[in-house]
Amino acid sequence: MTSGHGAVALRDARRVVVKIGSALLVDTETGAVRAPWLAGLAADVVELQQAGVQVILVSSGSIALGRRVLGLTPPLSLEESQAAAAVGQLRLVAAYDEVLAPSAQILLTLDDSENRRRYLNMRATFETLLNLGVVPIVNENDTIATDEIRFGDNDRLAAQVAAMAGADVCVLLSDVDGLYTSNPNIDPDAQHLSVVETITDDIAAMAGEGVSGLSKGGMITKIMAARTATEAGCALVITLGGDRPLSALAAGARATWFLARDDPRAARKRWIASMKTRGTVAIDDGAANALADGKSLLPAGVSYVGGAFGRGDPVTIEGPDGRKIGQGLIRYTADEARTIKGLRSSDIAGTLGYPGRAALIHRDDMAL
Numbered sequence: 001m002t003s004g005h006g007a008v009a010l011r012d013a014r015r016v017v018v019k020i021g022s023a024l025l026v027d028t029e030t031g032a033v034r035a036p037w038l039a040g041l042a043a044d045v046v047e048l049q050q051a052g053v054q055v056i057l058v059s060s061g062s063i064a065l066g067r068r069v070l071g072l073t074p075p076l077s078l079e080e081s082q083a084a085a086a087v088g089q090l091r092l093v094a095a096y097d098e099v100l101a102p103s104a105q106i107l108l109t110l111d112d113s114e115n116r117r118r119y120l121n122m123r124a125t126f127e128t129l130l131n132l133g134v135v136p137i138v139n140e141n142d143t144i145a146t147d148e149i150r151f152g153d154n155d156r157l158a159a160q161v162a163a164m165a166g167a168d169v170c171v172l173l174s175d176v177d178g179l180y181t182s183n184p185n186i187d188p189d190a191q192h193l194s195v196v197e198t199i200t201d202d203i204a205a206m207a208g209e210g211v212s213g214l215s216k217g218g219m220i221t222k223i224m225a226a227r228t229a230t231e232a233g234c235a236l237v238i239t240l241g242g243d244r245p246l247s248a249l250a251a252g253a254r255a256t257w258f259l260a261r262d263d264p265r266a267a268r269k270r271w272i273a274s275m276k277t278r279g280t281v282a283i284d285d286g287a288a289n290a291l292a293d294g295k296s297l298l299p300a301g302v303s304y305v306g307g308a309f310g311r312g313d314p315v316t317i318e319g320p321d322g323r324k325i326g327q328g329l330i331r332y333t334a335d336e337a338r339t340i341k342g343l344r345s346s347d348i349a350g351t352l353g354y355p356g357r358a359a360l361i362h363r364d365d366m367a368l
Helices: 007-012 035-050 062-070 078-100 110-114 116-131 154-165 201-208 216-231 245-250 264-273 285-292 334-340 345-352
Strands: 015-020 054-059 103-108 135-140 169-174 235-240 255-258 279-283 302-307 314-318 324-329
Touching (some): 007 245, 015 035, 015 154, 035 054, 035 078, 035 245, 054 078, 054 116, 103 116, 103 154, 110 116, 116 154, 154 169, 169 216, 169 245, 201 216, 235 245, 264 324, 285 324, 302 334, 334 345
Parallel strands (some): 015 054, 015 169, 054 135, 103 135, 169 235, 279 314
Antiparallel strands (some): 235 255, 279 302
């Protein structure tokens, strides 16, 4: 992705994650969805899709919608919040599906992003949905999440989703147009930062005071999200969530861009290469040539499987001469891999007794 910002970054991106807060989506007076605002956002998403950009939305709002239906008044207990989320999630997804069909609902907890097996499942789900032209609507699974497993803030969730899905840009729609050197409501000399290349301690300290309408914690969580996103190779931008917010951003609206350290695919492969492997798969000449051409590793090209590992674990990939040529996150257990090695993908289901994934190690989960 081009290292600039605004229109250049959005139009150059392959995949974008957009975070929407409850205050933008839900009318605080009526407790209903702000339909005109949502229609404008949907129009922006469609424009990006038509330009070849895949879009994931991370949206709050289920509790705000559900509590009005149930007649609950804040502050809510954990159990009331979970009940409100269960009722409101139906209305939230229905509102999105009305303007962005086809859309899909994905509910996550923190544990889903930290467990490698679930992480791989979620990556595969995002990839399939996006390639089918579906807009995933992601939210924290508030109906079951407890304090121990909550993301705690959808800024953080958006950054985790961006890293998980290999996004190029993560957009945080907010009630403020970015990061300032100090609180502009108090300090007339406060300066707006349009680009942050590196999140230093000084940059993080700027979030120590409330900025504009944000609480102290609000900007701090955005800086934390920016760290997560940029380290995963994803640029992150904080911008106002006004009417047609993505169009405004693409046209150069005031915002703060946190630049990615690398592109998301390179960052992911570097992360995979740093892992301690738990097994080995040896491959033949044909598979080695296929990997060199950027293809996934299929069971047909595997001649040997060693070690004890689970699905999602890192394994060493050895070439025909026994030398290590890379490593990757395997999509089968050791026993399954030994059972299907050498088989064509079409024979996997008949051999295992259940459908499996075509690739033993997907090219996106491999570092050569």
